[in-house]
Amino acid sequence: xxxxxxxxxxxxxxxxxxxxxxxxxxxxxxxxxxxxxxxxxxxxxxxxxxxxxxxxxxxxxxxxxxxxxxxxxxxxxxxxxxxxxxxxxxxxxxxxxxxxxxxxxxxxxxxxxxxxxxxxxxxxxxxxxxxxxxxxxxxxxxxxxxxxxxxxxxxxxxxxxxxxxxxxxxxxxxxxxxxxxxxxxxxxxxxxxxxxxxxxxxxxxxxxxxxxxxxxxxxxxxxxxxxxxxxxxxxxxxxxxxxxxxxxxxxxxxxxxxxxxxxxxxxxxxxxxxxxxxxxxxxxxxxxxxxxxxxxxxxxxxxxxxxxxxxxxxxxxxxxxxxxxxxxxxxxxxxxxxxxxxxxxxxxxxxxxxxxxxxxxxxxxxxxxxxxxxxxxxxxxxxxxxxxxxxxxxxxxxxxxxxxxxxxxxxxxxxxxxxxxxxxxxxxxxxxxxxxxxxxxxxxxxxxxxxxxxxxxxxxxxxxxxxxxxxxxxxxxxxxxxxx
Ligand code: GLN
Numbered sequence: 001x002x003x004x005x006x007x008x009x010x011x012x013x014x015x016x017x018x019x020x021x022x023x024x025x026x027x028x029x030x031x032x033x034x035x036x037x038x039x040x041x042x043x044x045x046x047x048x049x050x051x052x053x054x055x056x057x058x059x060x061x062x063x064x065x066x067x068x069x070x071x072x073x074x075x076x077x078x079x080x081x082x083x084x085x086x087x088x089x090x091x092x093x094x095x096x097x098x099x100x101x102x103x104x105x106x107x108x109x110x111x112x113x114x115x116x117x118x119x120x121x122x123x124x125x126x127x128x129x130x131x132x133x134x135x136x137x138x139x140x141x142x143x144x145x146x147x148x149x150x151x152x153x154x155x156x157x158x159x160x161x162x163x164x165x166x167x168x169x170x171x172x173x174x175x176x177x178x179x180x181x182x183x184x185x186x187x188x189x190x191x192x193x194x195x196x197x198x199x200x201x202x203x204x205x206x207x208x209x210x211x212x213x214x215x216x217x218x219x220x221x222x223x224x225x226x227x228x229x230x231x232x233x234x235x236x237x238x239x240x241x242x243x244x245x246x247x248x249x250x251x252x253x254x255x256x257x258x259x260x261x262x263x264x265x266x267x268x269x270x271x272x273x274x275x276x277x278x279x280x281x282x283x284x285x286x287x288x289x290x291x292x293x294x295x296x297x298x299x300x301x302x303x304x305x306x307x308x309x310x311x312x313x314x315x316x317x318x319x320x321x322x323x324x325x326x327x328x329x330x331x332x333x334x335x336x337x338x339x340x341x342x343x344x345x346x347x348x349x350x351x352x353x354x355x356x357x358x359x360x361x362x363x364x365x366x367x368x369x370x371x372x373x374x375x376x377x378x379x380x381x382x383x384x385x386x387x388x389x390x391x392x393x394x395x396x397x398x399x400x401x402x403x404x405x406x407x408x409x410x411x412x413x414x415x416x417x418x419x420x421x422x423x424x425x426x427x428x429x430x431x432x433x434x435x436x437x438x439x440x441x442x443x444x445x446x447x448x449x450x451x452x453x454x455x456x457x458x459x460x461x462x463x464x465x466x467x468x469x470x471x472x473x474x475x476x477x478x479x480x481x482x483x484x
Contacts, residue, residue: 171423194227219243
């Protein structure tokens with residue numbers, strides 16, 4: 001069921017919020033041993049929130065747009081007094097003293113938080129295997145990864161734990177798991193959604209966004225949580241143009257560019273490229289003008305990202321010192337305690353990023369690595385600007401492949417980093433992009449297509465995605481759910 005349907009049922013009194021949340025909690029309990037999408041299931045909290053919605057309705061109060069709708073939250077979003085671990089040992093048992101702005105907004109909208117979801121530690125990864133609490137399994141095939149880093153949120157929506165979830169996307173962490181789990185995932189324009197209360201990975205790239213089972217639900221969730229926030233100095237100080245009124249306007253005359261650099265043949269699964277062709281056909285049939293476009297510097301996005309993101313991470317993660325948050329490993333002397341805590345508290349990938357970032361920022365290397373990466377970032381911004389002089393939206397695969405087997409890339413960081421080749425350039429440009437399901441490969445695994453738009457172009461991006469969704473008619477569901 002969609003979030004819209006649930007909200008309508010609760011509003012009309014057809015079903016209570018309590019009934020709905022209990023139904024979802026049963027699904028979670030049933031499937032969680034196989035999927036492990038959650039770090040924490042919020043049974044009591046969710047029931048209390050649902051009861052509050054039902055009580056508000058009984059009093060005749062105005063209900064929020066998401067009243068009674070279950071939502072799963074990535075476990076790097078601060079929740080007041082509720083553990084927020086980032087799937088790291090270093091934050092185990094840490095309870096934030098405040099809610100993230102998005103959490104506050106969803107509370108006010110009447111949403112019901114059912115779980116904190118698993119992720120790659122501090123959102124660093126593409127498979128959710130870097131979690132200190134063990135990997136999440138893909139609901140379409142539990143021997144495969146769900147993608148990452150928001151793998152828990154993507155799997156939660158795919159498995160029906162909740163119709164909606166929140167993730168964060170620094171280099172693809174919403175879109176890539178959305179693609180691998182057959183759901184919709186959106187990375188908004190940088191600054192559109194407040195980052196206040198999102199545990200920082202790479203602050204110039206991080207952005208919170210929605211997961212949903214269809215485009216309209218994703219729009220509903222995004223519209224509920226975006227907008228200016230004085231608590232985030234990078235938050236855009238303007239009122240966003242609403243998405244949903246134009247969702248059904250179609251794509252007649254829309255100029256769509258296929259990004260040559262992000263469409264194989266090297267490293268791209270042929271079925272993924274075939275899905276891109278199908279998407280092209282659908283848009284053309286709906287009246288769009290589709291052509292190829294070059295974004296030459298996009299090919300260097302990955303290299304620039306893996307200097308910029310670790311550089312920012314090495315600075316952001318300096319705060320985990322055994323004094324201020326979570327874990328402390330005692331040792332003689334403060335520096336020894338800091339070192340022992342970080343040694344035990346961080347996993348291998350986080351340590352790799354901190355070392356990479358510290359090196360890239362160090363005296364003598366700063367200009368050659370960090371400085372050079374920033375110059376590439378500028379080129380990418382300009383290349384996209386040039387592409388958008390000719391096109392309204394751009395199109396590419398979301399991920400070069402469908403879900404790979406658990407363990408397949410865990411020992412090979414470079415192979416893992418390559419999963420993000422299509423998603424990273426948009427983060428560097430600060431622009432929005434979203435993934436929608438476009439079919440299944442021969443093994444029955446979902447394929448995602450990415451729609452990209454210029455900065456603040458959410459409305460046109462969603463309009464194109466909605467047209468694609470109507471034409472592609474993706475209705476498959478994981479077998480795991482059909483058996484039930
Ligand atoms: N997979 C990419 C990384 O490991 C992106 C992660 C993200 O978007 N948080 O950095």
